[in-house]
Amino acid sequence: MSKVYLARSRLRKLEAKESLPNKLIKLLIEAGIEDIIQKGNIVAIKVHIGDMSNSGYRYIRPIFVRRVVDLVRSLGGIPFITDTWGLKHVESAVKNGFNYATLNASVIPANGIKENFYYMVKVPDAFHIKEIQVAGNIYDADVLINFAHSKGHPSSGYGGAIKNIAMGCTSYKTRGDIHNLEKLDNIGEKFQEGLVDATKAVLRNKKGKAIHIDYIMDVQPMCDCAPYSDNPIVPDIGIAVSTDIVALEKAALDLIDNAPPAPYSIAEKLGLKPGDNKFFKIHRKDPYIQVRAGERAGLGTQKYELIEI
Amino acid sequence: MSSKRVSVDQKSCIGCGTCVKVCPAGVFKIVNGKSYVVKPDACIVCRACITHCPTSCITINPREYEPIRRLYEG
Numbered sequence: 001m002s003k004v005y006l007a008r009s010r011l012r013k014l015e016a017k018e019s020l021p022n023k024l025i026k027l028l029i030e031a032g033i034e035d036i037i038q039k040g041n042i043v044a045i046k047v048h049i050g051d052m053s054n055s056g057y058r059y060i061r062p063i064f065v066r067r068v069v070d071l072v073r074s075l076g077g078i079p080f081i082t083d084t085w086g087l088k089h090v091e092s093a094v095k096n097g098f099n100y101a102t103l104n105a106s107v108i109p110a111n112g113i114k115e116n117f118y119y120m121v122k123v124p125d126a127f128h129i130k131e132i133q134v135a136g137n138i139y140d141a142d143v144l145i146n147f148a149h150s151k152g153h154p155s156s157g158y159g160g161a162i163k164n165i166a167m168g169c170t171s172y173k174t175r176g177d178i179h180n181l182e183k184l185d186n187i188g189e190k191f192q193e194g195l196v197d198a199t200k201a202v203l204r205n206k207k208g209k210a211i212h213i214d215y216i217m218d219v220q221p222m223c224d225c226a227p228y229s230d231n232p233i234v235p236d237i238g239i240a241v242s243t244d245i246v247a248l249e250k251a252a253l254d255l256i257d258n259a260p261p262a263p264y265s266i267a268e269k270l271g272l273k274p275g276d277n278k279f280f281k282i283h284r285k286d287p288y289i290q291v292r293a294g295e296r297a298g299l300g301t302q303k304y305e306l307i308e309i
Numbered sequence: 310m311s312s313k314r315v316s317v318d319q320k321s322c323i324g325c326g327t328c329v330k331v332c333p334a335g336v337f338k339i340v341n342g343k344s345y346v347v348k349p350d351a352c353i354v355c356r357a358c359i360t361h362c363p364t365s366c367i368t369i370n371p372r373e374y375e376p377i378r379r380l381y382e383g
Contacts, residue, residue: 052356052359085356085359085360086360086361088359088360088365089360114360114361115357115360115361152377154372154374154376154377155374172331172333172355172356172357172360173333173357175353175355175357176333176334176353176355176357177333179353179354179355180333180353182353221377221380222371222377225354226371227371266380266381269380270380282376282377282380283374283376283377284376285376
């Protein structure tokens, strides 16, 4: 049984301490970030900084990333913000509101200006991909804060903490290897198992040095890389944190599936109800495949205790 | 040549062949000193071409996933 800490975005009282950015700090401390970051550690904060054409807008709001940066600095860590796709994506990040002025940390490419900085990491007992090109700056970082946005994805039904690492902390070659698995079935099974192979490789040198966050807000039907952001399929839920990536993803999916469909969304159009496997009904890909595969790969457990702060 | 999915701005393309080299899906081909999109539907949107292109002349549109597209028609 793993612990998943949840802060709901809904206010219990009209007080500043009830605001989600403030609760995020409490969440991270409850989840044990003080044990993960030692003074002097270089800390990678992996976020999806939005699409390259600056047309989508339902990605993680920079204010939340700023709070994490300030917390890391207060613990003596040296933070940087990072994402894949090279320097051109950093240019997109600046336009999307992720820059030193807003975040108090540098935004640098995860794997070099043209994605050629990586380490080959072997995956023991891989489902499909035996060697993963792990982004160099992620590999070299002492700590990984995996700050993911929970949302839909057409290849896997859902993308959250697992996908944020698998696609965002690797190279274009590995992304290609994972996407090529889509051709092997129509239900996203092999693709999601490929995501788990990559996640396992990235986390291999981060034992006790990684913490995972699912930002369950603006749960749009499609990936943050798409140049459009449709209305969220469920009302805003909040932010969940855990050191167990499998437990976290299971909890996030359960929270989304148990929520009512949001008005004016495609979930409403489809007539979805609380309890439905929403991403499966939207994308026809069962998102729980990646959770089960993650458990089988030894990345964590699906059994979780939800602790609301 | 361009397509709905992947396009190359021929005015900017210098025919260096980097996109051909980095693309894992064989989308591009150099013909008479310019890059042409020969297999647009093979694109998996890894964006390696965009990341590497020295003149930023490549554009990729999202893949058309049938299951979700049905929700935006009619």
